[in-house]
Amino acid sequence: MKYFVTVQATQADYEAMEGTESPGPPRWSREELLAMVNFMGELNNELAASGELLDAQGFTAPAEARFVTASPGTEPVITDRPYAAADVQPAGYWLLECVDLDRVTEIAARITQCPTPPGSPEHPVVIRPIGEAPAP
Structure with missing residues (x-):
């Protein structure tokens, strides 16, 4: 079965990873950022070696997102919606392609162990099973 697993963050988290001081999440040092990158790289290598990894990507900061909305028959509205921190x-x-929900849950639990600076917020790792379309 295929699963879509996401990690969560805020705009303030991205800014903290870039070294910006804020009243929210603690500022990351270069060493802390490298520890996260190395952890994720090792995890991805292991998942690739096991045949479970189909793809993995990081997203840019939420402030770089664009929203496109419309109702049927109307012109799309495109906005660069600002995010609260x-x-x-x-x-x-x-x-991921895993044998079952238990296995992907083990992987998600491991993701929660990624090193972060002390005092960093704890955001959930979200698992979404990917359903198959009904046969035509």
Whole structure:
């Protein structure tokens, strides 16, 4: 079965990772950022070696998102919607093929162990099973 696994972050989290001081999440040092990158790289390598990794990507900061909305028959409205620093958004994903929900849950639990600076917020790792379209 395929699963879409996402990690969550806020705009303030991205700014903290870039070294910006704020009243929210603690500022990341270069060493802390490298520890996160190395952790994720090792995890991705292991998942690729096991054949479970189909894709994995990180997203840019929420402030770089664009929204396109419309009702049927109307012109689309495109906005660069500003985010509050506390709005939690997907920060990256893994597309995995695992034997069952228990296995992907083990992987998500491991993701929660990614090193972060002391005092960093704890955002959930979200698992979404990917359904199959009904046969035509």
